[in-house]
Amino acid sequence: MNPDSSSKVWREGHSAMQPRSRRGGPEEDWNHSRTGSQVPRRLESSNQRPATQALFANSRHNSFFHSSINIVGGDQINTSVEDSEAGLKLLYQTIAHVGAFHDSETRYPPPKCHPETRTAVLLDISAWIKGAEADTQVHWRYGPGRGAEAETKFHWLYGPAGAGKSAIAQTLAEKEQGNHLAASFFFSRSDPSRNNPRFLIMVISYCLAIWCRNTQLRTAIDSAVKTWPAVLGSAIEKQFQELVVKPFEVIPQESWETLPRVVIIDGLDECLDSDSQRRVLNTLFGGLSLGQTPLRFLIASRPEPVIRGFFGQLSNCGITTRTELSDNYSTSRDIKVYLRDSFKAIVEESHSDVMAHIALPWPSIGVIDDLVQRASGQFIYASTVLKYVGEEYSHPVEQLELVLGLPLGDPGAFSELDALYRQILLSNRNKARLIQILGTMLAIEDACSVRWEELEPGHHSSGWKGIDVVELLLSLPTGAVMVSLRGMHSVLQIDSRIVEFRHKSFRDFLLDARRSGEYFIDKALCHERLARVCMRIINDSSDRLRSYAMYNCLKHIHLAKSTSNLITELQRFNFCDMIGWHLRDLSHDTSIYVSQSISVLQKYAKVLELHQIKTWSDSLQLGIYVADTHRRELSNQFLSELEVLFALAMDCHYAPLDAIFSRSALKTPGNVDVLTGLDCIISPPSMKETFLCLDPSHSRASCNLVWYFIDFKNGYSRLANHCLRTIRPNPRIELSYFLNCGYVYAQSRVSELLYRSPLDVELQHELKKTMPHLNGTKELRKVLLWLQDFPDAQRDIPMENTIRRLSTSSAR
Structure with a gap:
C-alpha cells in the first residue's frame, strides 16, 4: 500500500472525526491518537507563550517541533486516555505490506486504459456501478428483462490473458475513488501476499472504514478488531461476518443508499489454486445473497473453470451480470x-x-x-x-x-x-545462459510463493528475487545476468537489480513446449538443479546464500524432477542442520519445540517420499536420537520425559487435538494441558542445547556427540497407562478443566496408543481394570483384540464370546 496516500487518508478521516476545538492539525490528531496514554494540559492562550520563552531564556541549542510544554504550579494531574481507533490501527498494521489497493506503491505504475480507448466497456460498467438503467447494448447482451443492473450484486468482467482486464479495473477504481468505490483489491500471482485470499477481507474492511465516510461504520469496524484482535488471523469466512457483515448492522438500512457500495476485485484467477478462487466467491456470495450488506462486487478475471462454473450456476438467479472483453466493445x-x-x-x-x-x-x-x-x-x-x-x-x-x-x-x-x-x-546471443537464468528466476519465484506453516521462520523473502542471488546460485560472475538480459526489457521489468516478468503470457509461453520450442523451460528440472545447489551450499557452510538455501532447499526438492543425481545426493545429504535452523526460535519451550519438530520432520519425510526415499518415514515411526551439543550426559529422567512428549506429539500429528475436542464442550487444550489432565507432570529443561537427528550416521557432528535413542513405543506405553488410570472413575472429574481434558483425550485415543505400545503385563492388568469404563463398543472391540496377543488373555476373558456379544449389540 502507498504509505503516503494511505497515511493521508487515515489522517484526513481521523481528523474529520475530532472536535474542532481540540484539533491543532491532522498531524497532531494522528500523534494524539497514537500516543494515547498521558495527555498533558496544553498552553492555549497567547499570553502564556512569553512565559514559556522566558523559561528557556538562558538555555541554548533548544529545538521544538509540534511540542507541548507543561508549566505546573502545584499538583499536576495526568489523565489516562484510551488509544484512539486502536482497532483500525491494528488492522492497518496487518495489511500495510500487502499492496493490494488500486493506488498502492507496490503496483506502480499500474496498467490503465489509454485515453479515448475502452470507452464503450467503461460506460457500460460505469452504468452498473451507478445502478442506472443500461442502454440497448446491455439488453442485447443479457436478453430481455436483464437491463435493470441495479438489481445485480455481482458483475463479472472476463477475458483472455492480455485482454486488458486489469487496466479497465484500475481505470474504474481511479474514476470512482471518492464516489461509488467502497474498496479495491488487486490479486497478483507473483506476490506471496496477493496470490491467496488471506488478506482480502481485511483489506476490504479497512477500505470500508476509511473510504465510506460513515462514522458509525468506521467505529463498528474499529470496535470489532479491538474487541477480538484474533479475528485478524481467522478464516476469511469468519472475517467477512465479523469485519464486513456485522458492522453494517449498526447502520440503518435506509441510509445504505448513500454509501459507496462497489468493491472492485481484480485478477481472481491469480489465486494459486481453484479451491481458493471458489472459497472467495462462496464467502462473498454467502453474505450478499441474504441481503446482509449493500455491497456490490465487480470481479475481473480470466474465465478459469471454477470461476466460469460459479457464475454459470448463478446466471439464472438475477443477481449477476457479466461483460466479456471481445471486439463487441470496439x-x-x-x-x-x-x-x-x-x-x-x-x-x-x-x-x-x-x-x-x-x-x-x-x-x-x-x-x-x-x-x-x-x-x-x-x-x-x-x-x-x-x-x-x-x-x-x-x-x-x-x-x-x-x-x-x-x-x-x-x-x-x-x-x-x-x-x-x-x-x-x-536477439540474445547466449541462448543457453538466458534460458538458465529465466528458469532460475521462475523456480525462485515458485519457491517464494510456497508457504509451509511448519517451516515458517518469519524470514522475509523479497530480497531473494534479486540479480545477485541468481548470479550466486548459478556461480556466474558479477554483471553476467545484466548482460544476458539486455534486449529483454520489453518482457522483463528490471529495476534496482530486481527482475520480474512483465506479463503472465510470457511465463505461459516459456513453460509450454508446444509454443516455445527450443526456448522451453522445464521448471521441474530447474528446481532439481537448485535443490542440488542448495545442498552443496549447506554442506560447504556458505555464508552468502546459507539463509536462502536453508529456507528454500526443501521447497526446491518438493518441486523438483526426480533424477538419479538428485536421489543419490538426497540419500547422503545431512538434513540435521536444516532441521535445527527451522526450529531455532522454539528451543526455549520444550513442549512447543518437540511438537513443532514432529511437524517439521513429517514435512521432510513427505517431501523425500516423492523421490522414493522412505527411510525417513520408517525411522520416524520408531523414534529419534538426541544429543547434548556440549557432550554432557543426559539424565534418564530427561530422556523418559522426552519419550512421553514425543509420543504425544506424534499422536497429535495423526489425530490433532482440535479434532478430538471439537465434539466436546471444552476449548482445545495444549499438549501440556493434556499431560496435566492425565496426571503426567513433566518439567524437562530447555532444548536450546539439545540436538535432534533421525540417523546419526548421516550427521556431520555424530562423531563428536553422545547419542541417545528416544523410543516412541515406550512413550506410547506410558501415555496409555496414564489414559487408563484417568478413564477409571475419578471424583474430581467435574472439578478441574485439566482433568476433563485428560479424560476426553484418554477416551478418544487409548486404543490407538495401546496398539503402538509394546506388549506389557502391567499395561494388560491396567486395561482389564479399565474395560468396564470405556465408552462405546468400538473402543472396547479394539482393546479386546489387543489383549488377544497375551497368552493368558483367553483364560481371563472369553474373547470370542465377548466380541460376538459386542457384534450382536452393535447390529441391534
Missing part, C-alpha cells in the same frame, strides 16, 4: 488508437534524436492496421510491440521492421504473440 479500434498515440510519442519524445529525419507519418496507417489485425484483440500484444520498438538503446525503425518481418504462423490465439516472443529471445 477493441480493435481502441488498440489502433493506443498504437497510433504511442508511436507518436516514440517519434516526438523518447527517440526524437534518432527519428528526426524519418518521413512522417510513421508508421503508416497500413502498418498500424496490420499490427491491429495481428493483436487479435489482445492489448498485451500491442503493449509488447511498443516496448520492443521503443527500447531505450535501439532504433525504432529497425525494431519495427523486425516485428513486421515475423511469420504469420498458425491462426491460433497466441501465434502472433509467440512469434514476437521468439523474436525477442532470438
Whole structure:
C-alpha cells in the first residue's frame, strides 16, 4: 500500500472525526491518537507563550517541533486516555505490506486504459456501478428483462490473458475513488501476499472504514478488531461476518443508499489454486445473497473453470451480470488508437534524436492496421510491440521492421504473440545462459510463493528475487545476468537489480513446449538443479546464500524432477542442520519445540517420499536420537520425559487435538494441558542445547556427540497407562478443566496408543481394570483384540464370546 496516500487518508478521516476545538492539525490528531496514554494540559492562550520563552531564556541549542510544554504550579494531574481507533490501527498494521489497493506503491505504475480507448466497456460498467438503467447494448447482451443492473450484486468482467482486464479495473477504481468505490483489491500471482485470499477481507474492511465516510461504520469496524484482535488471523469466512457483515448492522438500512457500495476485485484467477478462487466467491456470495450488506462486487478475471462454473450456476438467479472483453466493445479500434498515440510519442519524445529525419507519418496507417489485425484483440500484444520498438538503446525503425518481418504462423490465439516472443529471445546471443537464468528466476519465484506453516521462520523473502542471488546460485560472475538480459526489457521489468516478468503470457509461453520450442523451460528440472545447489551450499557452510538455501532447499526438492543425481545426493545429504535452523526460535519451550519438530520432520519425510526415499518415514515411526551439543550426559529422567512428549506429539500429528475436542464442550487444550489432565507432570529443561537427528550416521557432528535413542513405543506405553488410570472413575472429574481434558483425550485415543505400545503385563492388568469404563463398543472391540496377543488373555476373558456379544449389540 502507498504509505503516503494511505497515511493521508487515515489522517484526513481521523481528523474529520475530532472536535474542532481540540484539533491543532491532522498531524497532531494522528500523534494524539497514537500516543494515547498521558495527555498533558496544553498552553492555549497567547499570553502564556512569553512565559514559556522566558523559561528557556538562558538555555541554548533548544529545538521544538509540534511540542507541548507543561508549566505546573502545584499538583499536576495526568489523565489516562484510551488509544484512539486502536482497532483500525491494528488492522492497518496487518495489511500495510500487502499492496493490494488500486493506488498502492507496490503496483506502480499500474496498467490503465489509454485515453479515448475502452470507452464503450467503461460506460457500460460505469452504468452498473451507478445502478442506472443500461442502454440497448446491455439488453442485447443479457436478453430481455436483464437491463435493470441495479438489481445485480455481482458483475463479472472476463477475458483472455492480455485482454486488458486489469487496466479497465484500475481505470474504474481511479474514476470512482471518492464516489461509488467502497474498496479495491488487486490479486497478483507473483506476490506471496496477493496470490491467496488471506488478506482480502481485511483489506476490504479497512477500505470500508476509511473510504465510506460513515462514522458509525468506521467505529463498528474499529470496535470489532479491538474487541477480538484474533479475528485478524481467522478464516476469511469468519472475517467477512465479523469485519464486513456485522458492522453494517449498526447502520440503518435506509441510509445504505448513500454509501459507496462497489468493491472492485481484480485478477481472481491469480489465486494459486481453484479451491481458493471458489472459497472467495462462496464467502462473498454467502453474505450478499441474504441481503446482509449493500455491497456490490465487480470481479475481473480470466474465465478459469471454477470461476466460469460459479457464475454459470448463478446466471439464472438475477443477481449477476457479466461483460466479456471481445471486439463487441470496439477493441480493435481502441488498440489502433493506443498504437497510433504511442508511436507518436516514440517519434516526438523518447527517440526524437534518432527519428528526426524519418518521413512522417510513421508508421503508416497500413502498418498500424496490420499490427491491429495481428493483436487479435489482445492489448498485451500491442503493449509488447511498443516496448520492443521503443527500447531505450535501439532504433525504432529497425525494431519495427523486425516485428513486421515475423511469420504469420498458425491462426491460433497466441501465434502472433509467440512469434514476437521468439523474436525477442532470438536477439540474445547466449541462448543457453538466458534460458538458465529465466528458469532460475521462475523456480525462485515458485519457491517464494510456497508457504509451509511448519517451516515458517518469519524470514522475509523479497530480497531473494534479486540479480545477485541468481548470479550466486548459478556461480556466474558479477554483471553476467545484466548482460544476458539486455534486449529483454520489453518482457522483463528490471529495476534496482530486481527482475520480474512483465506479463503472465510470457511465463505461459516459456513453460509450454508446444509454443516455445527450443526456448522451453522445464521448471521441474530447474528446481532439481537448485535443490542440488542448495545442498552443496549447506554442506560447504556458505555464508552468502546459507539463509536462502536453508529456507528454500526443501521447497526446491518438493518441486523438483526426480533424477538419479538428485536421489543419490538426497540419500547422503545431512538434513540435521536444516532441521535445527527451522526450529531455532522454539528451543526455549520444550513442549512447543518437540511438537513443532514432529511437524517439521513429517514435512521432510513427505517431501523425500516423492523421490522414493522412505527411510525417513520408517525411522520416524520408531523414534529419534538426541544429543547434548556440549557432550554432557543426559539424565534418564530427561530422556523418559522426552519419550512421553514425543509420543504425544506424534499422536497429535495423526489425530490433532482440535479434532478430538471439537465434539466436546471444552476449548482445545495444549499438549501440556493434556499431560496435566492425565496426571503426567513433566518439567524437562530447555532444548536450546539439545540436538535432534533421525540417523546419526548421516550427521556431520555424530562423531563428536553422545547419542541417545528416544523410543516412541515406550512413550506410547506410558501415555496409555496414564489414559487408563484417568478413564477409571475419578471424583474430581467435574472439578478441574485439566482433568476433563485428560479424560476426553484418554477416551478418544487409548486404543490407538495401546496398539503402538509394546506388549506389557502391567499395561494388560491396567486395561482389564479399565474395560468396564470405556465408552462405546468400538473402543472396547479394539482393546479386546489387543489383549488377544497375551497368552493368558483367553483364560481371563472369553474373547470370542465377548466380541460376538459386542457384534450382536452393535447390529441391534
